[in-house]
Amino acid sequence: MNALADILKSIRPEFDFTTSNDFLADGMLDSFDMIALVAALDKTYGISIEGVEVVPDHFRNLSTIAALLKKYGVAAA
Amino acid sequence: MQPALSIREVGEAVSRARTGAAEYCTNFFPSPQKLQGWISHGELFCDERAGVAFFLRKDRGFWHLYFCAADPATLQRALTTLPILGTDPIVLDLVGKEAELARLIALFEAAGWHIYNRLFRMARTVTAAAAAAPGTPDSRVVVADRAEVPAILDLLLRSFDCRAEQIPMLYEVEAAAAAGQIWVARYAGGLAGLLFFETQGFSSLLRYWLVAPELRTQRLGSALMRRYLAEQPAVRRFLLWVAASNPEAIVKYEHFDFAREGLVDYVFANDRIRP
Numbered sequence: 001m002n003a004l005a006d007i008l009k010s011i012r013p014e015f016d017f018t019t020s021n022d023f024l025a026d027g028m029l030d031s032f033d034m035i036a037l038v039a040a041l042d043k044t045y046g047i048s049i050e051g052v053e054v055v056p057d058h059f060r061n062l063s064t065i066a067a068l069l070k071k072y073g074v075a076a077a
Numbered sequence: 078m079q080p081a082l083s084i085r086e087v088g089e090a091v092s093r094a095r096t097g098a099a100e101y102c103t104n105f106f107p108s109p110q111k112l113q114g115w116i117s118h119g120e121l122f123c124d125e126r127a128g129v130a131f132f133l134r135k136d137r138g139f140w141h142l143y144f145c146a147a148d149p150a151t152l153q154r155a156l157t158t159l160p161i162l163g164t165d166p167i168v169l170d171l172v173g174k175e176a177e178l179a180r181l182i183a184l185f186e187a188a189g190w191h192i193y194n195r196l197f198r199m200a201r202t203v204t205a206a207a208a209a210a211p212g213t214p215d216s217r218v219v220v221a222d223r224a225e226v227p228a229i230l231d232l233l234l235r236s237f238d239c240r241a242e243q244i245p246m247l248y249e250v251e252a253a254a255a256a257g258q259i260w261v262a263r264y265a266g267g268l269a270g271l272l273f274f275e276t277q278g279f280s281s282l283l284r285y286w287l288v289a290p291e292l293r294t295q296r297l298g299s300a301l302m303r304r305y306l307a308e309q310p311a312v313r314r315f316l317l318w319v320a321a322s323n324p325e326a327i328v329k330y331e332h333f334d335f336a337r338e339g340l341v342d343y344v345f346a347n348d349r350i351r352p
Contacts, residue, residue, distance in 0.1 A: 031107060
């Protein structure tokens, strides 16, 4: 999860993503950040996240993002 | 070009454009709420061609163009086949860090588009300890009443360029007023100014802040901004977009501790809209 938290921190350095259970409701990520995050995850893990997967439920917290990555065979450390 | 009928359908069109993408590029970042609003009001249309998902959103006599493409070369090829570009006024926004946008800017310029305006993103970050104290509210500044919505929209349309500054539709202003996200300044019994915002958790986007030109010596703008900042004690990050062509506004935002971030929005227009 630390690697994921680091990626998120690179997008929004002012927030501590380990303390929130809902990044969207807490206003820590907006729709523009979500696209930036998808691009960063694609690049970091060499995957291509499907457009239909780019929905809020997959980006609510570290666990939901890790679950999404798992679908692509990535175990987020 | 087909009307977009559901978020799922839009997601599937985006997926097809992303499949096998080597250098995926897009300017399509709507929140699910905005997307649903556009779909529900019949404003969004989809046109998939040559490997690109184009989305067109109807505005007041012109269109906003969005694209999702596997790479810039695919986008460039597909753009030449989009018939509406030769017939209708269209704008598009390229949002990102200046250096990362260079290739897309060159692509659209080569395709005959021109830069219509540029907006900078500014941010104001606060710590819990530094959050604005409530202070004494200025009685001229109040939450907008729903009955004022037509006057608010009229003031927005008179004060901003709807091609560059994404002026909300009537239903969006109504929703914002109902949610208490518009403060108004009243003077001599009339609407003198407003501050329109969207707060979500720790972040707040200041969408519009204005005072009628003839009343700008009455300190209503400051009263609106101070009230807004004081009424958002949980917010840690305030954001806004400001037109580069409005240096006076930039100075005012800096006065309230907003500073430029690296993000830029290049607003392009096709040849149906004059520079």
